[in-house]
Amino acid sequence: MEGIGFLGIGIMGKAMAVNLLRHGFKVTVWNRTLSRCDELVQHGASVGETPAAVIKKCKYTIAMLSDPAAALSVVFDKHGTLEQICGGKGYIDMSTVDADTSSQISQAITSKGGSFLEAPVSGSKKPAEDGQLVILAAGDKDLYDQVVPAFDVLGKKSFFLGQIGNGAKMKLVVNMIMGSMMNAFSEGIVLADKSGLDPHTLLDVLDLGAIANPMFKMKGPAMIKNSYPPAFPLKHQQKDMRLALALGDENAVPMPVAAAANEAFKKARSLGLGDHDFSAVFETLSK
Ligand SMILES: NC(=O)C1=CN([C@@H]2O[C@H](COP(=O)(O)OP(=O)(O)OC[C@H]3O[C@@H](n4cnc5c(N)ncnc54)[C@H](OP(=O)(O)O)[C@@H]3O)[C@@H](O)[C@H]2O)C=CC1
Numbered sequence: 001m002e003g004i005g006f007l008g009i010g011i012m013g014k015a016m017a018v019n020l021l022r023h024g025f026k027v028t029v030w031n032r033t034l035s036r037c038d039e040l041v042q043h044g045a046s047v048g049e050t051p052a053a054v055i056k057k058c059k060y061t062i063a064m065l066s067d068p069a070a071a072l073s074v075v076f077d078k079h080g081t082l083e084q085i086c087g088g089k090g091y092i093d094m095s096t097v098d099a100d101t102s103s104q105i106s107q108a109i110t111s112k113g114g115s116f117l118e119a120p121v122s123g124s125k126k127p128a129e130d131g132q133l134v135i136l137a138a139g140d141k142d143l144y145d146q147v148v149p150a151f152d153v154l155g156k157k158s159f160f161l162g163q164i165g166n167g168a169k170m171k172l173v174v175n176m177i178m179g180s181m182m183n184a185f186s187e188g189i190v191l192a193d194k195s196g197l198d199p200h201t202l203l204d205v206l207d208l209g210a211i212a213n214p215m216f217k218m219k220g221p222a223m224i225k226n227s228y229p230p231a232f233p234l235k236h237q238q239k240d241m242r243l244a245l246a247l248g249d250e251n252a253v254p255m256p257v258a259a260a261a262n263e264a265f266k267k268a269r270s271l272g273l274g275d276h277d278f279s280a281v282f283e284t285l286s287k
């Protein structure tokens with residue numbers, strides 16, 4: 001593969017771009033807050049001044065941005081992706097967005113002759129650092145085949161899910177489940193504590209049973225200490241619940257559990273916890 005562009009050096013983008021550099025890819029990065037690119041330069045990256053400058057330079061460009069508004073802005077705004085995308089270039093959006101946002105981006109890119117893949121990921125900061133993401137791609141199969149060498153560095157498994165929208169929907173379903181689980185887990189820890197049990201013993205019991213999972217194991221001990229260093233920011237989890245509920249609305253799927261979880265994440269945001277890890281939803285119960 002030739003050089004890769006990377007737009008969005010947040011928690012995930014930084015880990016992913018560093019991983020590509022470590023595996024010998026030539027990477028050109030851009031971030032809205034440009035100073036955040038400095039650390040990447042120390043790892044060997046070049047910097048583009050705008051998304052358009054990155055697209056102009058690179059055959060393939062990956063975007064990893066916070067939400068639909070950010071993903072759209074980077075493509076459509078002045079000095080954005082659309083100004084330089086053309087035949088022979090590929091754009092891969094790995095942000096978590098809804099299917100409609102992804103379709104808008106796909107149509108704009110392909111109308112300029114470029115090719116487009118949506119490829120949201122499951123897995124958080126640590127899996128991104130370790131190249132252990134699960135990649136949920138959909139869209140242009142030729143582009144998918146061309147970027148598999150990069151996906152092999154970023155992830156432990158890539159799925160090609162067919163038409164645009166399927167990757168976005170799969171990601172939202174997964175995160176809807178995750179957000180609901182986090183709320184049930186939080187309630188369980190508080191219930192154990194308030195009813196006189198040791199929450200650490202609860203973690204041990206959970207870890208040995210049928211509902212053991214890496215999320216409980218990784219986040220539980222920190223939650224008991226009311227510590228929420230951001231791996232997956234709560235504001236993004238709430239965005240995912242909101243988008244998943246809209247998907248449920250479109251498909252007439254009742255989701256009372258997810259709706260309640262969304263309210264808890266909204267409450268946490270109202271308490272100023274949006275930039276903490278999503279496990280900080282625990283604070284809505286323990287306060
Ligand atoms: N963290 C995680 O565990 C996971 C996150 N995701 C998804 O990946 C995406 C990125 O997440 P994460 O890295 O955690 O998020 P961060 O909040 O750490 O980073 C967000 C990035 O988006 C940029 N951005 C925000 N708004 C705009 C805008 N209007 N125009 C241009 N750039 C903008 C930020 O730039 P700036 O630095 O200037 O603010 C930053 O580069 C999200 O969609 C998230 O849901 C998916 C799997 C796991």
Ligand SMILES: O=CC(=O)O
Pocket residue numbers: 121122123124175232
């Ligand atoms: O989107 C978050 C994740 O952990 O996956």
